[in-house]
Amino acid sequence: MTENPQTTDEITDLADRIRAGERRGLARGITLVESTRADHRAQAHALVDLLARDGKQALRIGLSGTPGVGKSTFIEAFGLHLTAQGLRVAVLAVDPSSTRSGGSILGDKTRMERLSRDPGAFIRPSPSQTQLGGVARRSREAIVLCEAAGFDVVLIETVGVGQSETMVAEMADLFVLLLAPAGGDELQGVKRGIMEIADLILINKADGDLKAAATRTEADYAGALHLLRKRPQDPEGFPKARAVSALSGTGLSEAWDDMQTLTHWRKDHGHWDATRTAQSGHWFQEAVRQGMLDHLRSDAGLRDQMAASARAVEAGETSPDAAAAALLSKLF
């Protein structure tokens, strides 16, 4: 793709600024990959291709947690814990439900005030896009930019709306689920599907009055995880549940050790590279499928027929396969 005519001097310059770790360059690059304009898309592809070839890798950590678990507090405390060790940390927010424009920037930075002022950290809030496909593409490309900028850790935070966790897990090296302690018989309400993708379940607020509840919840989840089959990419003892406190800092160092253990084990056993390769393949297939569906939707006649066919199928007037066959015979 080097022969892409859009790889102008401007893009080469921007790539160099990002490689040099220039924060404004990185911010501009992410703005470019967030754009849906066709010429911007072509430039973004050229930029991402250029930078991806540098081969720099950060540890990509997917992080999910429902409102009220203290996610911002955790990210701030955990981020500062890492920057204090000299590590550079980028935080990307993924919120497909976000329809805020502009305001989100202020919002995200306000809720992580100390981390946002830390020179070793870079926080980029979620853009106001509502299409999951667009959010996925933007996030993957932003990760590549952050890696090229030399960050050691890229935290990809999601609010857990709809399929966003699965999506984030598909672009992360490891996935962390943050929970609040559950009291007694109270239903915890972990979203289905998440136990399967979590490498580490952290029960936050293991401090003060909630300490005992957090320890109990840790044991509950350790028990539930024990019932699941061991995955080939996990060393003994993983996935793991651990009580932490973003407030007091308890368990943050141990959680980071867990992540390091997982990372080293997976690198040593070939799972790290294998997973990244499989993820790339997955996103390529997804991008092709999405592109084909977009094409289907871009033609008004086809779009109407697709909608009519979907209605007929849902009303039971025709079968999904017969309707699809009829539609495809018109397309090709």
Add this chain to the structure above:
Amino acid sequence: MTENPQTTDEITDLADRIRAGERRGLARGITLVESTRADHRAQAHALVDLLARDGKQALRIGLSGTPGVGKSTFIEAFGLHLTAQGLRVAVLAVDPSSTRSGGSILGDKTRMERLSRDPGAFIRPSPSQTQLGGVARRSREAIVLCEAAGFDVVLIETVGVGQSETMVAEMADLFVLLLAPAGGDELQGVKRGIMEIADLILINKADGDLKAAATRTEADYAGALHLLRKRPQDPEGFPKARAVSALSGTGLSEAWDDMQTLTHWRKDHGHWDATRTAQSGHWFQEAVRQGMLDHLRSDAGLRDQMAASARAVEAGETSPDAAAAALLSKLF
């Protein structure tokens, strides 16, 4: 799709024979939907469309369990429990790993000898197809045929290879997971992803020496299910874990009551229809996507380019999105 030229007298006749509950007609219909020949596909679409309009509904039960849990024994005992009540039961096996040709028919019927001789039951083994997409389509169409033939219950059994459980759950009204009792500290090894789709977890072999272990395992899973968020389509107390014995018959009646409770509650609250409608929509989208990918693969030049792009992406030479954009620009 009534104007389909393939809706010949022959297909109309076959539809009538299936509606009349003629077993040979049903078997022939399923053989037709299993064929991948283009003319057979068109006839199958016509047949399925004709029969789907009858609007007859069976209770579609997806059932999964790893080898050794006593799945055949369970299906036989459970099936006979239902036929004894005058219910008609069809059993469809879904095994994407099956490469046996012919032999599977003998195998499946032999392992459920009593049920296969029961006039109220119809057992259809898995065809020797290895493509998951093909297996999915065939199973959906076979279900419609069984419903048109007046079966009250359609059991869709899967061996749980790869994504087959998710696929079966997407075509079933409820999903049952069959497990073996776990002794003490032994890892149960439930496949990830399955806890979220199971409506009922049955721990088999609650008899003799394993009775206590089955009860303990039931409690373990009840605890784990309790940690998951309640789904809107579930009444209080579901999903549920229950110890049963296919050998002694213990719990079979209660398991059937559970399924009835779920069914009635979902019908009363609109979830039954909503789920079927959503499933149809899902399969239509899937069929369109699959058809487009098939088209991509049917052209040798495009197929080669797709493979080359996938390799370049996986080698990190280009990004998934840039490669997909380049490919799509040639396609359209």
